[in-house]
Amino acid sequence: MLIKTEKGRGELRPGNRTLGQRERALLLLADGQQSESKMAELFGVDGRPLLERLLTQGYLERRGPAREPRSGHPVPPPSAPPGQHGDAFTGTRSLATARMFLFDLSERLFAPRDKALAGRYREALREARDADAMLAVGRALIADVETLAGSERADGISERLAKLLPAGLLESAA
Template sequence: MLNKTEKARAELQPGQRQLAQRERALLLMADGRKDDAQLFALFGGQGRELVASLLARGYLVDESPTPPAASPSPARQAPAVSADAFAGPRSMASARMFLFDLSERMFAPRDKLLAQHYRDALREARDLQGMLVVSRAMMADVERLAGSERADGISERLARLLPESALETP
């Protein structure tokens, strides 16, 4: 049975928002009484990856009794790929929504004016090049606020959402 940690409880408090909406929804449901399979089945089967990510990052704890010689199941190990894996088509719209979400999760809690600046800039970016200019500025601020490793990880996720044409070098 999966249960919330103190870190998860803190995340669920008003004004705290570091996780995506699906991760937060899963945390709300993890109460130590629901069967793991119920949580794994959430979000069209993406629940398993989300659980693995939340376990690895310390938001969930597995309180199921396990036999001493048993090795952990794959669902209890950190995922081989990011929990933000994207299976849909690459598109400017998907990338734009990712950037809007990033602005809300990364900047709004720290600097409301900066978050508003990026929301406005993303709304004004009418084409792919304009959106890429905004995304580069956002990555610079992510690096400033959270470090280069975090910025690199976010850049990689963004690259998986952008249309292939945006990734081609001239």
């Protein structure tokens, strides 16, 4: 499992931006609860190199029995129920974490194909200052993902977003 070092915590303080958005998003997720492979998976093929760079530069450190096998697949904890699908999300649920996830998603999916659409989402996410605005941007982004990549991909993103948002937010907004 990865945790932030003092240098990593300092990077997340206001006025201390030396890293890019993707690196900062990984720092936000590094709470010692999620596996390295799950964190890397959020950033596609760039995930593992980003994590290694943050480790090498001293923003993150490994803690506990988190050394993962070379296959990149996490070893399930002994208490994990048989047949459990994937890791349970135990990280910090917040609008900030959800926003970073949506920023990254927009950049990875839309920027290479449609820079204007990526720019609109970038601006909408910057302006989304409350839960309702974040949900509206998230729903619109997921609808565009469904158009571009299909409903299965959109459903996976919806599930991940639901795990990042504060608990109960989706029920109260419905």
